[in-house]
Amino acid sequence: MSNNLYANLTNEPLEKFASLLKYKNNVLTLNFASFIASRISFRSKRTFSKLIVRIAIVGIMLGLSVMILSMAVIKGFKREVREKIRGFSGDMQIQKLDLNASYQNSPFAVTDTFVTRAKANGLFASIVPYATKPGIIKAHDEIEGVVMKGVDNKYDWSFIKKILVAGRVIDFKDSLESRKQILISQFTANRLRLKLGDDFLMYFVQEPLRKRKFKIVGIFDVGVEEVDKTFVIGDMALIRRLNGWKDNDIGGYELRLKDFDAMEPANNFIGDIIPTTLRSYTVVENFPAIFEWLKLLDINTHVILVLMMLVAVINMISALLIMILERTSMIGILKAMGARNTSIQSVFLLNAVYLIGLGLIFGNVLGLGLGFLQFKTHLFKLDQASYYMSFVPIQIDWVDVALLNLGTLAICLLVLIIPSTLVSRISPVKAIRFK
Numbered sequence: 001m002s003n004n005l006y007a008n009l010t011n012e013p014l015e016k017f018a019s020l021l022k023y024k025n026n027v028l029t030l031n032f033a034s035f036i037a038s039r040i041s042f043r044s045k046r047t048f049s050k051l052i053v054r055i056a057i058v059g060i061m062l063g064l065s066v067m068i069l070s071m072a073v074i075k076g077f078k079r080e081v082r083e084k085i086r087g088f089s090g091d092m093q094i095q096k097l098d099l100n101a102s103y104q105n106s107p108f109a110v111t112d113t114f115v116t117r118a119k120a121n122g123l124f125a126s127i128v129p130y131a132t133k134p135g136i137i138k139a140h141d142e143i144e145g146v147v148m149k150g151v152d153n154k155y156d157w158s159f160i161k162k163i164l165v166a167g168r169v170i171d172f173k174d175s176l177e178s179r180k181q182i183l184i185s186q187f188t189a190n191r192l193r194l195k196l197g198d199d200f201l202m203y204f205v206q207e208p209l210r211k212r213k214f215k216i217v218g219i220f221d222v223g224v225e226e227v228d229k230t231f232v233i234g235d236m237a238l239i240r241r242l243n244g245w246k247d248n249d250i251g252g253y254e255l256r257l258k259d260f261d262a263m264e265p266a267n268n269f270i271g272d273i274i275p276t277t278l279r280s281y282t283v284v285e286n287f288p289a290i291f292e293w294l295k296l297l298d299i300n301t302h303v304i305l306v307l308m309m310l311v312a313v314i315n316m317i318s319a320l321l322i323m324i325l326e327r328t329s330m331i332g333i334l335k336a337m338g339a340r341n342t343s344i345q346s347v348f349l350l351n352a353v354y355l356i357g358l359g360l361i362f363g364n365v366l367g368l369g370l371g372f373l374q375f376k377t378h379l380f381k382l383d384q385a386s387y388y389m390s391f392v393p394i395q396i397d398w399v400d401v402a403l404l405n406l407g408t409l410a411i412c413l414l415v416l417i418i419p420s421t422l423v424s425r426i427s428p429v430k431a432i433r434f435k
Helices: 002-010 014-019 030-042 047-089 112-121 158-162 186-192 236-243 260-273 288-326 328-336 341-377 398-425 428-433
Strands: 092-096 124-139 142-151 164-167 181-185 199-204 210-220 231-235 252-257 278-282
Touching: 030 341, 047 158, 047 288, 047 341, 047 398, 092 260, 112 124, 112 260, 124 186, 124 236, 142 186, 142 236, 158 164, 181 186, 186 210, 210 236, 231 236, 252 260, 260 278, 288 328, 288 341, 288 398, 328 341, 341 398
Parallel strands: 142 231, 181 210
Antiparallel strands: 092 252, 092 278, 124 142, 124 199, 124 252, 164 210, 181 231, 199 210
16 A cells, blocks of 8 residues: 555655655655655646645735736836926925915025035936916906916926927027917816917906916926916016016025935935025925825735735645645655654645745736736826826836745745644554545
8 A cells, every 4th residue: 555655646666756765863855855845736636736736826826916016006106196296396495484375486586505505415406496476367258277387498398398288398589479488287278278379368466467468389287186277387587577576586496306215315405505594395395185195005005915915825824734634645654654744844835835936926927917018008097187197107116026026935934834734743543544
């Protein structure tokens, strides 16, 4: 009976199997464990075992692919929304220190010393002046309240050009013509039934009431309703003229960082060098609701990771326990030959490593494959009014992928140590009789 069991276990001649049982201080070497584990995993003729193995592999594959895609989508979503906000308003803004909380800035003179010191720091990509002034657009018997953001010829148009739906940016070559040019959002254009090239009147509420005629030279779409429904972009020289400012007066500075993650040291640096009459704001402080909402998305990621990890662990525990019970006779014979519990336990743990490894390989292929497909084709769409973008964004971080793979392997193996100790409870005599 023993010969039949060995032959059935290994599908090899008994002599070749016995040659692998190398003892050293009465402990079987790893060759024995890896030999048995590989045949249990890949050469088993038992139909039920194959089914359990496939279910375990599929469970690991689906769990890992969902975790990879969850991390990629959440990171991509946070990046896209953040880039839209900071692309329009900059990473930091500097305004006059007073009690003015309106959209019409209090003026202050250009401070070249501050700009020079800030540029020398190396944290900032650009520092440009701007000013804002509220107004009311009247077109086709409709009115819409907006805020005009005034810029000059030093403004960085790179982000605006990316989100232009139609037209171009303001041309500052002719100072008189540039004051008549304006960019409006697609949101405002739809509400007022305006299109590229149309003219409209804009009223500025002050004493006395002022009105100006503008021509639409560009239509942009940030995708963030808080921005699209509020701002239009024009020439800062017009705001100076309307407010009666001096030629070197501005409403504030807009600063863009080279690295968004350097926000805290950059803000501390700016706080140390700006004059006491000025104050600085970060984009997080200007749009607190959006950035708090983005932080909450991390909770969703953590929940998904925990759930998928639980699915993978439960699958592997079930598969391991069933394989141990199915191999009860084999365990009894190995114990009768002198194999220790730890050696037999390592057989099933190595078997688990094989299964987890295959699941990780297939999971990476599925998760990264779908992520790459979405990144290239934008196949899966979103409602931009609700999600700030028209497609599911993807940002694959290879560090995250590596950590997910290592974490899945480590957690599964640690959890499987407990059920693998079941082999120590199996009696050789009873196991050999077990059918």
